[in-house]
Amino acid sequence: MALAGGIGGARFLRGLRLAAPDAEITVIGNTGDDISLFGLRVCPDLDTVMYTLGGGINEEQGWGRADETFTVKEELAAYGVGPGWFTLGDRDFATHIVRTQMLAAGYPLSAVTEALCDRWKPGVRLIPMTDDQVETHVVIDDPDKGRRAVHFQEWWVRLRASVPAQSIVPVGADDAKPAPGVLDAIRDADVVLFPPSNPVVSIGTILSVPGIRDAVAARTVVGVSPIIGGAPVRGMADACLTAIGVETSAAAVAAHYGPDLLNGWLVDEADAGVEVPGIAVRSRPLLMTDERAAAAIAEAALDLARELDKDAA
Amino acid sequence: MALAGGIGGARFLRGLRLAAPDAEITVIGNTGDDISLFGLRVCPDLDTVMYTLGGGINEEQGWGRADETFTVKEELAAYGVGPGWFTLGDRDFATHIVRTQMLAAGYPLSAVTEALCDRWKPGVRLIPMTDDQVETHVVIDDPDKGRRAVHFQEWWVRLRASVPAQSIVPVGADDAKPAPGVLDAIRDADVVLFPPSNPVVSIGTILSVPGIRDAVAARTVVGVSPIIGGAPVRGMADACLTAIGVETSAAAVAAHYGPDLLNGWLVDEADAGVEVPGIAVRSRPLLMTDERAAAAIAEAALDLARELDKDAA
Structure with a gap:
């Protein structure tokens, strides 16, 4: 099973479906945006x-x-x-x-x-993280209107994240409940994968729904770095990471998730040699140039998960 | 000012605007459908x-x-x-x-x-007859489901009025109030025109909103027959008239409105010679083949209205 944001998550999932055609894949989708x-x-x-x-x-x-x-x-x-x-x-x-x-x-x-x-x-079971309303707001210093909170989409799409985010808050998350099936799917999963989605406003938002983080932490978790060589593969994850005080690097993102949550971490060859205490790091090409490339990355994530399998240990 | 249904009403109004370019025209629109x-x-x-x-x-x-x-x-x-x-x-x-x-x-x-x-x-002021919900329902003997009421559109569009209407009811009309401006516009009007709209489900529905019929009856009212030579010019007004027990003829429609409401009535040349007690009938070509033809009909209606002017009498 996997948590997923938008484009990077979706492309990874398409690779995962190809890599594991017989697997029952459940996807927990971000609804904060x-x-x-x-x-x-x-x-x-x-x-x-x-x-x-x-x-x-x-x-x-x-x-x-x-x-x-x-x-x-x-x-x-x-x-x-x-x-x-x-x-x-x-x-x-x-x-x-x-x-x-x-x-x-x-x-x-x-x-x-x-x-x-x-x-x-x-070909996957897609469940929103919650049926409750969680809305990611971004606090910015608006050149015209002063400090104010805007909807994530206003910052991301209208402002192209060009105005620094002072903070990013999943409004409503504290009172949200995971959607029906979410916690069961996590509990029953052989492995939980973090696609190369935005660690703050995608994966981070999903994990902010009470109960999800703890459920995920109990499973074998392998992630794919959305950061290659100090820059996001696509999107503006760097602007989000900066807002929460995390360096834009594959290692910093893994450390941000932390070893209590994340067991394995795939980084690009450009980041080979990176070490994160308590997390097994493997390097391989991470550019999802096509479905095959995405499938190969998914296979590597599954291999690493099997290697780290908590239940088997 | 004019009450208006759909296509026939709209085309007449376009002619009226051309015929009386300096007039302030208010249109009360049917919302029953x-x-x-x-x-x-x-x-x-x-x-x-x-x-x-x-x-x-x-x-x-x-x-x-x-x-x-x-x-x-x-x-x-x-x-x-x-x-x-x-x-x-x-x-x-x-x-x-x-x-x-x-x-x-x-x-x-x-x-x-x-x-x-x-x-x-x-180029006209368009006001819905009411801000309240009035919904024209048609009672039919459904071949599959027995006698039931359907939304006007289901009868008109889905069934093409092919199933006889047992009755036609503007549900909610009794409790509806005319929209702001409707009664004032009628009171201030030099003349109230009934375009060749459906006398039952367009004009009839507008008149069913409490207060509108009385306000209209106090003015000089001239109508244009939607029936020519015993058949509707377009649409299926005959099916509506049959449902309320009115013959499909120019004279019967005028008599249905009645002399307490309608003062003048334009019929087509095909219906020349028709007489309706208490209502001044004039005949002329009524086919709105183009905007000019519609304008000529509107001019004739205005001429007849001036002739019948209640305030001048």
């Missing part, structure tokens, strides 16, 4: 996993739908209705319309996600 | 008026947007989410998304309609 736009509930990370594993993703971009059009967005703009900085395509809108309608009818997000996956058949 | 689809609030008649007068209508079809695409609908179908029998295009979806978002934020439908018209600039 969910946002309501135009009255519709948007779950970027869940959708990226669903579209990527379901064959509907825009491959080049890594998020959103393939063969996408933007008529609805243009029309909303013609009505003067924004925000314009968050791009939603017509195909994507349909997902949010179905989700919002089901949520309004009283279904929890986990049931909605299952219903959406009925179409996409991602 | 509004429906919630996919969690979004759809107001077919208001939108047809808004799009037609705003230059966004699909001219051939008479409803919906020009240059429309249907990606969202296809995606919803891929999720197995219906109904499939109600066609909504991508451009149209944006209107419903904006409307639903504003309604959810607490704005009444009249304010929402005004905001949408800010974009379309229809």
Whole structure:
């Protein structure tokens, strides 16, 4: 089983599915960057996993739908209705319309996600970390408005993380409960994998839901570094790490997770030789240039997990 | 000022605007056929008026947007989410998304309609008949499910009015209040026009909102027959008239409105010679083949209204 954020997580999972075709894979998805736009509930990370594993993703971009059009967005703009900085395509809108309608009818997000996956058949069981609302907020010093908290997406997408984050807070996490099935899936897992997702706003947010971190810590946990040679492979994880006082390096991220949580850590060849006390580090190429490359990384993670298997020990 | 249903009403209004370019025209729109689809609030008649007068209508079809695409609908179908029998295009979806978002934020439908018209600039003041929910239901003998009430749109669009209506009821009308501005606009009007809209489910529904019928009856009222030579010009008004026991003829519709409400009545040349006690009938060509033809009909209606002017009498 795996915890997952967006693009990096989804691509890793596609490799994992290829590497372990007979495994029952459960994915706990981050919902901290969910946002309501135009009255519709948007779950970027869940959708990226669903579209990527379901064959509907825009491959080049890594998020959103393939063969996408933007008529609805243009029309909303013609009505003067924004925000314009968050791009939603017509195909994507349909997902949010179905989700919002089901949520309004009283279904929890986990049931909605299952219903959406009925179409996409991602080949994994995708569960949101929680059915409760957890919203990642970023405290920034806004050049115009002074210090204020903004929704993660406003910082990430609108500001491109160009304004330093003073802090990053998963608002609502303290009172959130793991979604049905989450703790059971972790408890029953042979191994828990951390894909090369953002350690702060993806994996970190999932772990902030009470109960998840402890459940994960009881399992064999192997992670894949999202940092290669001191820089994030993609995205702006460095800006997030800086905000929580962690150096942007493969070793620092592993140390941030800590040996009580993380047992094995895959780093890129560029980081070969890195050592983290209490954590078994292995180096190999980590660029997921295609599905095969992602599968090879997943295989290496599974190999390391078997080597470190807590139950077998 | 005018009461208006969908296509016929909208085309007449476009003619009226051309015929009386300096007049302040207020249009009271029917909302009885509004429906919630996919969690979004759809107001077919208001939108047809808004799009037609705003230059966004699909001219051939008479409803919906020009240059429309249907990606969202296809995606919803891929999720197995219906109904499939109600066609909504991508451009149209944006209107419903904006409307639903504003309604959810607490704005009444009249304010929402005004905001949408800010974009379309229809050149008339468009007010829904009420901000309360009035929903036209049709009682049918369903071949499969026995006698039951269905939403007007299900009867009209899904069943194409092919199943006889046992009765047609504007559910909620008794408790509805006219939207702000409706009664004032009627009171201040030089003339109230009934476009060739459906006398039962368009004009009839508007008149069913308490207060509107009495306010209209106090004014000079001239109507344009939607029936020519015993058949509706378009739509299935005959099925609606039959349901309320009114013959499908220009004379019967005028008599149904009655001389206490209707002062003047324009019928087509095909119905020349028709007489209705207490109502001044004039005949002329009534086919709105283009905007000019619609304007000529509107001019004739205004001429007849001046002739019958209650205030001048």
